[in-house]
Structure formats: C-alpha cells, structure tokens
Amino acid sequence: MGYAQLVIGPAGSGKSTYCSSLYQHCETTRRTIHIVNLDPAAENFDYPVAMDIRELISLDDVMEELGLGPNGGLMYCMEHLEENLDDWLTEELENYLDDDYLVFDCPGQIELFSHVPVLKNFVEHLRRKNFNVCVVYLLDSQFITDVTKFISGCMASLSAMVQLELPHVNILSKMDLVTNKKEVENYLNPEPQLLLAELNQRMAPQFQKLNKSLIEVLVERHALCYVLFNDQYSLSFCSIQYILSQIDNCIQYGEDADVKVKDFDQDEED
Numbered sequence: 001m002g003y004a005q006l007v008i009g010p011a012g013s014g015k016s017t018y019c020s021s022l023y024q025h026c027e028t029t030r031r032t033i034h035i036v037n038l039d040p041a042a043e044n045f046d047y048p049v050a051m052d053i054r055e056l057i058s059l060d061d062v063m064e065e066l067g068l069g070p071n072g073g074l075m076y077c078m079e080h081l082e083e084n085l086d087d088w089l090t091e092e093l094e095n096y097l098d099d100d101y102l103v104f105d106c107p108g109q110i111e112l113f114s115h116v117p118v119l120k121n122f123v124e125h126l127r128r129k130n131f132n133v134c135v136v137y138l139l140d141s142q143f144i145t146d147v148t149k150f151i152s153g154c155m156a157s158l159s160a161m162v163q164l165e166l167p168h169v170n171i172l173s174k175m176d177l178v179t180n181k182k183e184v185e186n187y188l189n190p191e192p193q194l195l196l197a198e199l200n201q202r203m204a205p206q207f208q209k210l211n212k213s214l215i216e217v218l219v220e221r222h223a224l225c226y227v228l229f230n231d232q233y234s235l236s237f238c239s240i241q242y243i244l245s246q247i248d249n250c251i252q253y254g255e256d257a258d259v260k261v262k263d264f265d266q267d268e269e270d
C-alpha cells in the first residue's frame with residue numbers, strides 16, 4: 001500500500017510553499033516523502049522534485065507549436081498526462097516501493113477540480129496502483145475577510161470533494177497575513193446560523209432561500225471545516241506537524257504505530 005496527498009487549490013493559494021514546508025518538516029523528523037511536480041508551468045522549486053510532468057510534456061512547446069495561450073496550453077498538457085497514465089505514470093511509479101509516500105503539487109487552474117476529469121482519472125489510476133489518496137485543498141486566508149468570498153471558496157472546495165470522492169482536508173493558508181483575529185474565530189468553526197445571517201445581510205433579499213440551501217449543503221458535507229497553516233513562523237495550531245497528522249489519519253498512514261501504543265497499554269495492564 002502506498003500513500004499520497006493530492007495538493008490542490010486556487011492559483012497562488014500556497015500549494016508549492018506547503019509542499020516545501022512539508023518536505024522540510026519530514027527531513028527534520030527523518031521521514032521520507034517524495035514531492036511530485038504536476039504543474040507544467042512551474043519553474044522554481046524549493047523542494048527536490050521526485051517526478052516531474054515537464055519530463056513528459058513542455059508547456060512552452062505546446063504553446064509554441066499549437067499556438068495556445070498559457071491556460072489553454074496547461075489544459076492541453078494535463079489532458080496529455082491523462083492519456084499517458086498507463087505508460088508514463090505507471091513507469092514512474094515503479095520507482096517507488098509499496099509503502100512510499102508521494103505528495104503531488106498540482107497546478108492552480110480551478111477547472112482541474114471543477115469539471116475537467118483529468119484529476120479524477122489521475123487519482124483513480126493511483127488507487128488502482130494501491131495508493132491511499134487524500135485531497136489537501138488550500139484556500140488563501142484572504143477568503144475569510146468577507147463572508148461571500150468565504151462561501152465561494154468553500155463551494156469550490158466542495159466541488160473538488162464531490163468530483164474526486166476522496167478523503168479531503170481543507171487548509172486555510174497564509175494565516176500570518178490575518179490581522180483581525182476575530183475573523184479567524186468567525187470562520188474557523190463557524191456557527192452556521194451566524195454565517196447565514198451575515199450572508200443574508202450582504203445579499204439581496206431574493207437570495208435568502210438559496211443562501212440557506214448553500215449553508216445547509218456546506219454543513220452537511222463538512223465543507224466549512226479548515227485546519228490553519230502559516231508558513232512564516234511557528235504557531236502550534238498552524239503547525240505542519242498537526243496538519244500532517246490529520247492527513248495521515250485520513251489515509252491510515254502509520255497504523256503500525258497505533259498498534260504499538262496498544263501493546264504498550266496491554267503491558268502496563270499486565
């Protein structure tokens with residue numbers, strides 16, 4: 001059984017920074033993880049790149065040869081990846097052992113997790129290769145400055161949840177940029193009724209029924225729950241260690257460790 005995180009979220013939400021923090025943390029704690037670049041437009045990396053989509057296809061070549069713009073070119077590259085899952089990805093995965101841990105740093109185009117099936121087929125391929133996969137969805141903390149932004153950010157995450165049908169951890173990134181701590185309290189474990197009241201206040205009266213349904217569906221799917229992340233300085237509730245433990249739990253990584261704790265308890269009882 002292998003383990004994988006699929007790191008997604010809107011453009012600039014901090015996905016690559018998160019991957020590099022995770023890599024540094026794992027290096028310090030002597031844990032092995034491999035970070036994979038799935039962004040054909042990425043150029044600079046703060047982590048060693050274990051696998052790289054740019055070895056399969058170059059965005060510059062696609063834009064030049066097909067006369068596409070950067071977004072059209074990126075979608076073409078991702079569709080090419082989808083067509084090459086059985087050969088390129090399968091061959092690359094052969095370099096990893098059964099219980100290896102891979103982290104996929106994805107591009108930020110929202111289409112990839114709203115309606116285009118590339119990532120869905122990608123994770124299905126990983127699951128066929130016996131990987132336990134968790135989606136890690138990053139949302140920039142600027143989304144909590146305004147209730148309408150927050151709800152739209154949550155809806156985008158929910159659409160990834162519905163499309164990919166995998167364990168899913170939401171992360172609110174760049175917490176160091178939040179100056180108003182009240183905003184954090186309002187949005188971290190939001191009281192649905194208060195959110196709804198605030199949303200109704202911001203929107204025209206004809207949207208009240210829609211607002212109610214939106215909040216209901218977000219609550220039902222646990223899509224309003226976030227863990228916090230801050231790359232700038234260490235705060236225990238924002239720590240990468242805490243986030244990693246939540247994700248490990250979702251993909252049942254380190255179950256052996258739990259068994260050891262049980263044995264220990266048993267010894268004490270004896």
Ligand SMILES: Nc1nc2c(ncn2[C@@H]2O[C@H](COP(=O)(O)OP(=O)(O)OP(=O)(O)O)[C@@H](O)[C@H]2O)c(=O)[nH]1
Binds near residue numbers: 107176
């Ligand atoms: N202040 C602050 N800035 C951050 C944090 N995380 C990321 N950034 C900055 O946000 C910008 C975007 O970060 P990236 O990690 O490249 O974001 P990304 O989601 O990988 O972006 P794309 O791959 O282009 O979609 C960079 O300038 C980062 O330095 C954070 O925790 N705090």
Ligand SMILES: [Mg+2]
Binds near residue numbers: 016042105106
């Ligand atoms: Mg990136």
